[in-house]
């Protein structure tokens with residue numbers, strides 16, 4: 001039986017979900033494909049679980065239970081401190097899985113790719129850093145990154161399939177944020193923005209500081225990855241994102257921002273009313289064409305696929321030379337630990353099959 005070694009960086013919500021899925025799917029994958037996925041190492045921001053040989057399932061699961069209870073890998077009985085996760089990557093072939101949200105991994109990941117390893121990403125930051133690092137990571141086909149846009153939805157693979165078969169992108173329109181989609185739905189139902197943001201915050205739909213979602217920066221990163229997949233040599237500065245709050249609320253503390261949310265209620269109620277008066281719906285839309293991109297709150301006509309979106313679902317509409325009259329649409333839940341982990345596992349399995 002061929003063994004495929006996995007080094008996983010990040011054991012937060014998505015990372016722990018992935019561990020459970022991968023161990024649960026392993027027997028079926030063995031009989032279907034004749035390879036065995038083995039964890040060689042798992043790392044968090046403090047340390048790692050690693051011994052230089054495949055880790056026993058019981059050891060991994062005990063560390064994941066401890067991690068869920070707040071015990072870091074460095075402090076767990078079988079764990080140890082490390083300087084950096086790249087010391088865990090073996091010389092031979094393996095798959096490095098980055099399920100962190102950390103910045104600055106692109107250099108180390110490019111190093112492991114040039115050393116012959118393959119990479120799977122849920123972390124958007126390595127692919128939304130410079131264009132040259134995107135090229136280093138992806139142009140040899142060494143990196144899969146389906147979960148960076150649309151979580152488990154087949155967005156990147158659909159786009160790559162279109163382009164690889166000779167199609168050309170004309171326009172991509174997408175609602176790429178479950179959090180902001182939820183807020184649009186609440187606004188449409190007449191809920192004041194302040195109430196909707198506080199509810200989303202309490203339910204864990206937003207980042208700890210909701211401005212990380214409301215700034216549009218996360219959507220701009222996803223849009224950049226989609227645009228770069230089309231071969232557009234853009235940087236993040238090429239994708240201006242409209243924030244949901246004015247500049248004077250950008251510099252205040254998180255608590256002060258939350259306390260001043262009511263200031264946004266009247267302007268947003270007016271925008272929703274204006275959208276309804278035009279028989280349209282207010283949506284936070286990323287638009288990408290070969291000429292440029294934008295990420296903004298837009299009024300979409302009531303017969304547009306984006307208008308029918310409800311709650312935190314994502315929708316990606318691809319207008320291409322082949323799909324010119326009616327776009328090819330990918331739609332469904334675009335956030336959540338389970339669907340994201342499933343998207344990452346599908347990338348791991350596809351990579352292992354190639355290996």
Ligand SMILES: NC(=O)c1ccc[n+]([C@@H]2O[C@H](COP(=O)([O-])OP(=O)(O)OC[C@H]3O[C@@H](n4cnc5c(N)ncnc54)[C@H](OP(=O)(O)O)[C@@H]3O)[C@@H](O)[C@H]2O)c1
Nearest residue numbers: 010011012013014044045099100101102122123335336340
């Ligand atoms: N949740 C979703 O619905 C969703 C959807 C699509 C994509 N994603 C992406 O998936 C990734 C993971 O999300 P998550 O919700 O699981 O995040 P999370 O719960 O915050 O977990 C992040 C993990 O990364 C670890 N980490 C951070 N910096 C590190 C470093 N320098 N070296 C090693 N480990 C490091 C953290 O370590 P500690 O535990 O020590 O802090 C933690 O275990 C993110 O990039 C996110 O954008 C998430």
